[in-house]
Amino acid sequence: MTTTEAPAPSASVIARRLVSLHGLTRLVLFAGFWLVFAGNDPQSWIIGAPAVLLASWTAERLSRRRGRDVTLGGLLRYIPFFLWESILGGTDVAKRVMRPEVDIAPGLIEYKIRLTEPGARVFFLDSISLLPGTLSADYRDGIAYVHALDADEDLLDPLRRLELRVADLFGERLGGEPDA
Amino acid sequence: MHEILIAVAIILLISMSVGLIRIVIGPTPADRMMAAQLLGTSGIGVLALLAPALGVPALMDVALIFALLAAVSVAAFTRRRVGQDRP
Amino acid sequence: MNILLDLLSVLLILAGAFFFIAGTVGLLRLPDLFTRLHALTKADNLGLGLIMLGCVRFAPDGLYIAKMLLLWLLIMASGATASHLIAKRALRGDGEDY
Incomplete structure (x- = not known):
């Protein structure tokens, strides 16, 4: 609904953000989602791991603000x-x-x-x-x-x-x- | 116990079907869209009840798809503009 | 103890069904689009939450409960956003039905 317009961050910026604390929290969150949706079958991670990485990447790319997070x-x-x-x-x-x-x-x-x-x-x-x-x-x-x-x-x-x-x-x- | 779950699921189905009258009487497309929303939420309620009653936990995944489709369909609906289809 | 838990589940599920019915009644009785949106978002979200809470008792494992919780959160977020979008479209009159 409301986003402040700014140019999309470059790939290297996204990569750097992914390994930040914020990015890691997101990664853990998406991994948790996958676990809930797919169940704890280890084989499901063959699809799950790339999906989680891709989701984190997309989320970082789309978030054009560096604002506060929920505490x-x-x-x-x-x-x-x-x-x-x-x-x-x-x-x-x-x-x-x-x-x-x-x-x-x-x-x-x-x-x-x-x-x-x-x-x-x-x-x-x-x-x-x-x-x-x-x-x-x-x-x-x-x-x-x-x-x-x-x-x-x-x-x-x-x-x-x-x-x-x-x-x-x-x-x-x-x-x-x-x-x- | 399972009979109660199925009975409530049927009640929800009836409530949902009655709500669909809104699709018939409208009057605006937005009203019809809302009835479709109701279908989505009630449908998930029905599935949440049927999953334990029939012993099919996978119905919860079906409910998940319902939820995603409902979200996407409303977003798509509200993005349509007058005369958008004309060249 | 089991009977008490069963009773609690049944009460929660019946309460949930009541709110679903209230949502339908509101959708049919209320006079305009905005008031109908009120009924739809609030009553149905609460109804679904109560039904899912009632179903926790029958969950085969913890992941199933987590899935129900996530599903409820998704429904609430998308329901609130959807009602905002529909109301905005009606207020601005920029949809196709005007």
């Missing part, structure tokens, strides 16, 4: 929050549609994103859609257009709290004024 502590704090919010989000929408008269007052609100990291912004936009009653509908020039099931409710507060959570996840400090 482990942030992830551990984010997961319970995320699970609880998705339960609330699902229950909220189920309650609204199961009433005899559908209980909604839809509207579109604008939210100025304070996160600067492109990856964190995409993550924030995706997370908005799981919060109760909100759906990220568009994103332009640092403004998220959020569709609300009930636009009469105060949604700025939950959005700010979610943004703080995502900032914590990426180890980012939010700057600027907290306004919409």
Whole structure:
């Protein structure tokens, strides 16, 4: 959705990145995926090893930014929050549609994103859609257009709290004024 | 126990089929696309239930393909533009 | 103990089915594209998560559980992204149906 445009890195740059800590983490991650998908049959690695290498290479080539990564502590704090919010989000929408008269007052609100990291912004936009009653509908020039099931409710507060959570996840400090 | 799994799988299939009414009534292609999305998610739910009920764990791999196809099809759908096919 | 675990599984799976049904009801009853997207993404993701949690009990090995988890994460990421793309397309009116 949002990538800062820059020329694609050259082959030697990619090769250097692959052996960095970041690249190795990715390699381990893809190898883990292969293990999960193919099972622990050693012979499967005849195809798996080249596939994992190719995937790591492609991922490095496509990632044109050198930004922050998700921090482990942030992830551990984010997961319970995320699970609880998705339960609330699902229950909220189920309650609204199961009433005899559908209980909604839809509207579109604008939210100025304070996160600067492109990856964190995409993550924030995706997370908005799981919060109760909100759906990220568009994103332009640092403004998220959020569709609300009930636009009469105060949604700025939950959005700010979610943004703080995502900032914590990426180890980012939010700057600027907290306004919409 | 397995009977319960199969019963719930059938409930999901019915729910999914009812949801397909959206494909018929539309009104926009985007609405129809959403019904197809529903088909994907419910289909994965059905497969997740049938895999233990029938004792075929490989059904989970089928579910994986469903998930990948659903993701790609929506991306392809939203990339289409007015008059794109005309020269 | 086994009976309790079975009961828990059944409850989780039934709850999951309920959210799937809620998603379908929402898709049919809600008045416009955006509100339908709400129902579809939130209810179905939660429903699928609950069903998979209920099925953990029947997993033959740990890798199977990991596969279910990955599948759920994939569905959530693609579902959220898909709803954003569909909503954006409708808002900007640059799709083929306008």
